[in-house]
Amino acid sequence: MTRIIRVDHSRLDEQLREAVEILRRGGLVVFPTETVYGLGADAYIPQAVEKIFRVKGRPQDNPLIVHISGMDMLHRVASEVPKAAYRAAEKLWPGPFTMVLPRGDVPPIVSAGLDTVAVRMPGHRVALRLIELLADPIAAPSANRSGRPSPTSAQHVVEDLYGLVDLILDDGETLYGVESTVVDFTTDPPTLLRPGPLTPEELMEILGTELEIPEYARGLGHTGVARSPGVKYRHYSPRAEVVLIEMDDYKDLGRLVERVMEELNHLQGRSVVILATDETRDRYMGLGVPVLSLGSRSDPYTIAKNLFAMLREADRLGAEFVLVEGVEERGIGLTIMNRLRKAASRRVSV
Ligand code: TXA
Ligand code: MG
Secondary structure: OOEEEEOOHHHHHHHHHHHHHHHHOOOOEEEOOOOOOEEEEEOOOHHHHHHHHHHHOOOOOOOOEEEOOOHHHHHHHEOOOOHHHHHHHHHHOOOOEEEEEEEOOOOHHHHOOOOEEEEEOOOOHHHHHHHHHHOOOEEOOEOOOOOOOOOOOHHHHHHHHOOOOOEEEEOOOOOOOOOOEEEEOOOOOOEEEEOOOOOHHHHHHHHOOOOEOOHHHHOOOOOOOOOOHHHHOOOOOOOOEEEEEEOOOOOOHHHHHHHHHHHHHHOOOOOEEEEEOOOOHHHHOOOOOOEEEOOOOOOHHHHHHHHHHHHHHHHHOOOOEEEEEOOOOOOHHHHHHHHHHHHEEEEEEO
């Protein structure tokens, strides 16, 4: 049985008491964060953490993020906090930012046996308060079935995990709609493992350091050994096949639209949904296929926020194929392209 509680901020502590009970018993609680919904277990109960892998269908070698509510917890879960990481924590926490550090006292299963641990202090009142009341860190991946788009609303969680978790705390849509930025501080300079709401440009400015940006952070085939196990799996995919149409720059949107239409022609007789942008959506009208807009190219944060919900919407519309327009790979655009490339079964360059 899955209980769903609509969060009422005026009696939050009372509502969270039930969630804390469940976590203490080794149960699973889905909670909102400012990025996406998380599927949480008490990080110190290995059997509970094991359940996370089971209900998500997550590969055993893909480690989880540990969520903390205070710096005291950081010093428990990490055995060592380099100065650069400490400064980053001071400036960016609570927030959509995750650091990989040498693992402290959390059970090995949390980190899938690695000697490092990913840690984040979320900037969402419900998430933070839940951890505080539990007084233990919460291990939580995104609350989707493995390989599916991350959930940005409780409805998405219901689609994937209803009946498999004990409680879902519903607090509406999440703020950023894409998962946290992950940076590995066990390397010098630190390595961007996964781009997120905080862009590399902002990070370098705030941290005052260089940042290594490997090919896989762009969602491209990784060179050498993947340091973040999560990068090797196909991700974020709706049931439909995603075809991503990319350009080096997006100055000539007419050419982009033409290429999308060419792909559409190849797919005659199949059910297709086009994921366009405000600037292009009208040009696809009258083709007899549903056209959704991710938002305006001048507001890429909104595109990031809509992305996963739109991929799920394409499924709801019964699409076999989704044709998606790429965006400029700058700032948050890097995050959008990382997610789209990982979701895509085929990429087309214009
Ligand atoms: O915004 C977020 O980060 C959300 C919310 C719930 O906090 N969580 C999330 O978790 O996206 P998940 O499990 O879907 O993604 C965690 C990513 C994976 O790519 C995983 O491989 C990587 O972080 N990761 C976790 N621990 C790691 C470690 N010790 N070393 C390298 N990568 C790690
Ligand atoms: Mg995930």
